[in-house]
Amino acid sequence: MSDTLLTIIVPCFNEEEVLPETTKRLQEVLNDAIEENLISDKSNIMYVDDGSKDRTWAIISGYAKKSDSITGLKLTRNFGHQRALIAGMETARRQADCIISIDADLQDDVKVIRDFLIKYHEGYDVVYGVRDKRETDTFFKRNTALGFYKMMGKLGVEMVPNHADFRLLSKRALDEFVKYQEENVFIRCIVPLLGFKSTKVYYNRSERFAGESKYPLKKMLNFAIDGLTSFSVVPMRLVAYLGGIFFVIGLMMIVYILVRHFTGHAVTGWSSIILSIWLIGGVQLMAMGVIGEYIGKIFNETKHRPRYSIEQDLYTGRMEQGGKTMTPDVFGRAGVTLCDWT
Numbered sequence: 176m177s178d179t180l181l182t183i184i185v186p187c188f189n190e191e192e193v194l195p196e197t198t199k200r201l202q203e204v205l206n207d208a209i210e211e212n213l214i215s216d217k218s219n220i221m222y223v224d225d226g227s228k229d230r231t232w233a234i235i236s237g238y239a240k241k242s243d244s245i246t247g248l249k250l251t252r253n254f255g256h257q258r259a260l261i262a263g264m265e266t267a268r269r270q271a272d273c274i275i276s277i278d279a280d281l282q283d284d285v286k287v288i289r290d291f292l293i294k295y296h297e298g299y300d301v302v303y304g305v306r307d308k309r310e311t312d313t314f315f316k317r318n319t320a321l322g323f324y325k326m327m328g329k330l331g332v333e334m335v336p337n338h339a340d341f342r343l344l345s346k347r348a349l350d351e352f353v354k355y356q357e358e359n360v361f362i363r364c365i366v367p368l369l370g371f372k373s374t375k376v377y378y379n380r381s382e383r384f385a386g387e388s389k390y391p392l393k394k395m396l397n398f399a400i401d402g403l404t405s406f407s408v409v410p411m412r413l414v415a416y417l418g419g420i421f422f423v424i425g426l427m428m429i430v431y432i433l434v435r436h437f438t439g440h441a442v443t444g445w446s447s448i449i450l451s452i453w454l455i456g457g458v459q460l461m462a463m464g465v466i467g468e469y470i471g472k473i474f475n476e477t478k479h480r481p482r483y484s485i486e487q488d489l490y491t492g493r494m495e496q497g498g499k500t501m502t503p504d505v506f507g508r509a510g511v512t513l514c515d516w517t
């Protein structure tokens with residue numbers, strides 16, 4: 176029997192429609208992996224309810240009561256996908272030997288979890304699930320995503336293209352990951368920074384099993400801008416370059432203006448003045464916007480607010496009852512502070 180305790184972390188935001196099917200499929204995968212001796216029979220699925228408004232938590236806690244291999248974490252409100260995942264990772268890290276994060280909507284192929292585990296046993300600390308084809312995504316989503324990866328690459332941010340948040344992390348990698356206590360979290364950019372031995376597993380991404388995407392265009396755009404400005408200062412540098420260019424143009428203008436002055440053509444110039452007011456005004460506003468974006472980030476970082484708050488933690492309670500010793504949490508606390516799983 177393998178003694179690798181795997182926790183599959185599934186963030187859920189209003190996912191009542193997909194939970195039954197997701198649970199069925201994940202449970203199958205879990206059972207198969209246990210039978211194959213890839214993981215221990217204490218392995219489990221942890222649903223993180225990210226402040227859902229529907230019956231998601233009722234369903235999760237119902238499953239947790241019935242099955243030993245299903246547990247849940249309930250956040251106090253909607254914190255967003257990334258934070259829900261972090262909440263799950265920081266909680267699971269205290270018990271699990273490795274974790275796999277996966278979306279609730281079954282877009283990622285659960286069958287490759289087995290490949291993840293095989294790679295883990297081969298000694299990889301990080302295994303990325305990478306989408307082979309994106310046929311099932313809309314034309315728009317596919318191309319905006321591609322553009323985003325390209326731009327990030329150009330700006331010097333290392334990312335694994337076509338990899339979302341479907342990955343395996345070993346306990347070792349998790350222990351390093353929790354040290355990244357930044358407010359503006361973009362997990363998929365942090366993981367490559369950890370620097371552990373990593374590999375990729377390819378799979379086909381299918382359509383959402385049921386329900387709607389919780390990532391409308393506005394959220395996607397915010398996600399992209401956040402990712403960019405949290406990991407790269409290149410936009411700020413570009414603004415500085417732009418300033419440089421305008422300075423050079425300004426110098427040339429001095430020569431031009433002097434020439435005009437001494438040749439007696441000084442009064443004409445309405446066009447150039449109006450043009451510069453608009454152009455330079457626009458550039459200045461834009462520059463302030465970019466700088467403001469970074470100041471906003473600093474503002475948020477300096478507050479050191481908690482990144483999520485947990486209302487109910489079924490995972491830790493169950494583990495303690497199972498007699499497992501706990502790794503101290505991110506704040507160095509050893510015992511359980513929140514547990515209610517009855």
Ligand code: UDP
Nearest residue numbers: 186187188225255256259278279388389390
């Ligand atoms: N999700 C979440 N909190 C949010 C938004 C989404 O926990 O505020 C979860 C959601 O339940 C799903 C995953 O994040 O498990 C990915 O969301 P979705 O499938 O809607 O995104 P898409 O695949 O369309 O990018």
Ligand code: MG
Nearest residue numbers: 278280282383
């Ligand atoms: Mg999805």
